[in-house]
Amino acid sequence: MKGLHVMTESTTTTAPARISEGSGSTPLLEVRNLVKHFPVRSTGVVRRVVGQVQAVDDISFTVQRGSSLGLVGESGCGKSTTGRLVTRLLDPTSGEVRFEGNDIASLRPKQMLPFRREIQIIFQDPYSSLNPRHTVGSIIGTPLQVHNIVPKNKVLSRVQELLEVVGLNPEHYNRYPGEFSGGQRQRIGIARALAVRPKLIVADEPVSALDVSIQAQVMNLLESLQKEFGISFLFIAHDLAVVRHFCPEVAVMYLGKIVEVADRESLYTQPHHPYTQALLSAVPDVRQAQVGGRRERIRLFGDVPSPIDPPSGCRFRTRCWKAQDICATQEPPLQALANGHRVACHFAAPPTIEDARASQAAAAEAVTLESEGAVADA
Amino acid sequence: MRWGRARTGEAREGLDPHSSELETEQPVRSIEGRGPWLLAWERLRRDRVAIGSFVVIVLIFLAAIFAPVFTLLTGHGVDTQYRTTGLTPDGLPMPPSAEFWLGTDDLGRDILVRIAYGARISLLVGVVATLITVAIGILVGLAAGYFGGIVDTVLARLVDVVLSFPFLLFAIALVSITGPSLAVAIIAISAFSWAAVARIVRGQVLSIREREFVEAARSLGASDWRIMFVDVLPNVMAPVIVYTTLLIPTVIVIEATLSFLGLGVPPPTPTWGGMLNDAISYYQVAWWFIVFPGAALVITTLAFNLLGDGVRDAFDPGSDRR
Numbered sequence: 031m032k033g034l035h036v037m038t039e040s041t042t043t044t045a046p047a048r049i050s051e052g053s054g055s056t057p058l059l060e061v062r063n064l065v066k067h068f069p070v071r072s073t074g075v076v077r078r079v080v081g082q083v084q085a086v087d088d089i090s091f092t093v094q095r096g097s098s099l100g101l102v103g104e105s106g107c108g109k110s111t112t113g114r115l116v117t118r119l120l121d122p123t124s125g126e127v128r129f130e131g132n133d134i135a136s137l138r139p140k141q142m143l144p145f146r147r148e149i150q151i152i153f154q155d156p157y158s159s160l161n162p163r164h165t166v167g168s169i170i171g172t173p174l175q176v177h178n179i180v181p182k183n184k185v186l187s188r189v190q191e192l193l194e195v196v197g198l199n200p201e202h203y204n205r206y207p208g209e210f211s212g213g214q215r216q217r218i219g220i221a222r223a224l225a226v227r228p229k230l231i232v233a234d235e236p237v238s239a240l241d242v243s244i245q246a247q248v249m250n251l252l253e254s255l256q257k258e259f260g261i262s263f264l265f266i267a268h269d270l271a272v273v274r275h276f277c278p279e280v281a282v283m284y285l286g287k288i289v290e291v292a293d294r295e296s297l298y299t300q301p302h303h304p305y306t307q308a309l310l311s312a313v314p315d316v317r318q319a320q321v322g323g324r325r326e327r328i329r330l331f332g333d334v335p336s337p338i339d340p341p342s343g344c345r346f347r348t349r350c351w352k353a354q355d356i357c358a359t360q361e362p363p364l365q366a367l368a369n370g371h372r373v374a375c376h377f378a379a380p381p382t383i384e385d386a387r388a389s390q391a392a393a394a395e396a397v398t399l400e401s402e403g404a405v406a407d408a
Numbered sequence: 409m410r411w412g413r414a415r416t417g418e419a420r421e422g423l424d425p426h427s428s429e430l431e432t433e434q435p436v437r438s439i440e441g442r443g444p445w446l447l448a449w450e451r452l453r454r455d456r457v458a459i460g461s462f463v464v465i466v467l468i469f470l471a472a473i474f475a476p477v478f479t480l481l482t483g484h485g486v487d488t489q490y491r492t493t494g495l496t497p498d499g500l501p502m503p504p505s506a507e508f509w510l511g512t513d514d515l516g517r518d519i520l521v522r523i524a525y526g527a528r529i530s531l532l533v534g535v536v537a538t539l540i541t542v543a544i545g546i547l548v549g550l551a552a553g554y555f556g557g558i559v560d561t562v563l564a565r566l567v568d569v570v571l572s573f574p575f576l577l578f579a580i581a582l583v584s585i586t587g588p589s590l591a592v593a594i595i596a597i598s599a600f601s602w603a604a605v606a607r608i609v610r611g612q613v614l615s616i617r618e619r620e621f622v623e624a625a626r627s628l629g630a631s632d633w634r635i636m637f638v639d640v641l642p643n644v645m646a647p648v649i650v651y652t653t654l655l656i657p658t659v660i661v662i663e664a665t666l667s668f669l670g671l672g673v674p675p676p677t678p679t680w681g682g683m684l685n686d687a688i689s690y691y692q693v694a695w696w697f698i699v700f701p702g703a704a705l706v707i708t709t710l711a712f713n714l715l716g717d718g719v720r721d722a723f724d725p726g727s728d729r730r
Binding site for chain 1: 444445624625626628642
């Protein structure tokens with residue numbers, strides 16, 4: 031990897047002043063009580079605010095230097111919004127986003143500029159994330175010019191180094207994104223993020239739009255980049271297998287809240303939140319299939335409630351087989367168990383076979399009720 | 409562990425510049441990118457009607473630029489009145505002849521020479537007014553679409569107001585204050601045509617703005633200015649270029665209309681619209697007086713329209729190909 035060494039040298043010599051290093055104990059990224067509500071407006075001339083989509087509601091987490099945090103949850107749970115809040119593509123409603131101790135949650139665009147070099151984002155869709163009218167060289171060269179990272183006459187050679195780093199032919203700098211495959215385009219997006227030599231990359235489902243065979247290659251690329259450059263990742267995904275492979279620590283989100291955070295070993299073997307259990311239960315298990323055994327799966331019933339009008343108390347209670355009266359009245363706080371495992375549930379416990387049966391019974395009941403309702407309607 | 413398995417076999421493959429994804433394209437030196445513009449041009453090049461129209465337009469431009477050549481060829485000045493050779497004893501225009509190839513007008517002037525000089529005004533107004541129109545339209549549309557909110561509301565209402573204004577009444581009122589001139593014609597046309605361009609651009613920007621590459625540019629620290637003009641603008645240029653080629657003939661017709669009504673460039677400067685106005689009273693005795701200036705106008709307009717159609721097809725293949 032000769033490109034890597036060249037890259038390191040050129041940045042250390044020509045880069046203008048970067049943000050001062052925080053002390054060793056400060057985490058790279060610390061998010062505290064982050065909230066993002068999108069106003070819902072009525073249609074018409076006056077457009078009053080009639081509600082708030084509570085996309086992200088009071089979440090806190092940290093990403094340590096050189097480590098990675100996985101953010102998992104189903105579509106619409108607020109994980110992508112979180113990623114855009116951290117990169118300040120969206121403005122938080124309230125809360126803190128501390129990068130190396132500096133709160134960037136309410137910085138103006140000019141003040142934000144130095145942090146743009148430290149925090150980068152890789153997008154899910156490799157098609158809409160690359161400007162179809164720009165050549166690859168211009169796409170990857172833009173950050174170099176915006177931040178004056180290398181002199182103008184060095185931009186091209188630097189772009190070619192970056193292309194080599196992400197495993198693309200450096201001769202292709204003159205081509206347009208339309209001439210590349212999905213996997214190659216995602217590599218271009220990665221090269222663009224790498225151009226500023228960030229400390230933190232928010233990867234917003236970077237492989238979920240790719241073919242499975244290409245997913246592995248891109249994941250390997252990300253992993254090697256993390257090792258080579260010590261980049262931390264906030265890795266957003268809905269695929270638990272991907273996250274398990276990549277992230278030492280995993281947070282599970284449901285309807286704008288973090289419901290469980292733990293290191294991967296603890297989370298995958300001892301999930302305490304019913305929602306985490308349901309998610310893990312949905313992952314196909316090759317070993318089990320090989321011996322021909324049938325697992326008792328946890329079934330969820332119903333749909334995710336609307337984030338405009340979330341359920342009172344615990345947001346998961348409407349779909350939870352363990353729900354009691356207390357779940358509707360009191361919101362469970364994120365409580366610490368042993369070894370940093372934290373969970374927000376009044377009845378947190380590792381899963382048992384009874385959980386699966388109870389959930390299936392509850393799901394069956396819900397289906398019956400629904401069909402009866404349909405009959406009654408008719 | 410799906411990834412674990414993949415890793416043992418293809419550990420470094422993801423980083424190898426000659427990995428399987430690229431194997432089909434072994435080292436070829438200096439690879440040229442085929443961008444959207446180039447592809448559009450290649451489609452346009454195969455469109456015979458569009459190329460034919462383009463040739464006609466080039467010829468008209470050449471005629472306008474080298475209008476004095478017609479003076480040399482015929483030996484007739486543009487404003488010279490040939491009262492003895494160019495008018496019948498009754499004082500009527502002369503039909504086409506070896507002396508006056510396209511006949512003469514009511515003052516005994518050579519119609520061919522005047523059409524050539526008239527092309528200058530038509531094309532000048534057509535191109536300049538269109539460029540001003542498109543520039544204003546792009547700026548307003550970009551600002552409205554990109555910034556949104558109150559900026560958008562104000563600009564969108566302004567567009568509505570301009571589009572609902574009666575253009576001819578305004579032009580007549582303006583000319584009655586300032587007197588007819590080339591500049592007034594261009595200003596009057598531009599002041600009313602930009603709103604349609606702004607609307608097209610705004611609509612495009614609204615959809616482009618939501619694409620992730622705009623977010624990517626913001627996360628890289630690009631300024632609003634840079635995003636608007638470097639990232640968004642090239643993506644809205646295709647419909648703008650199409651509209652521009654279709655706007656030029658419209659503007660030429662508007663200019664002719666103004667000149668016809670006596671609101672354009674004042675006499676004796678020849679304009680196609682002015683010539684048509686002069687010809688109206690002679691259409692029963694001098695068909696050439698009205699047909700040739702009219703034909704010049706129709707051919708020019710038609711050529712631009714056909715070229716515009718071709719450009720649209722080139723940028724949007726499969727739109728309405730037979």
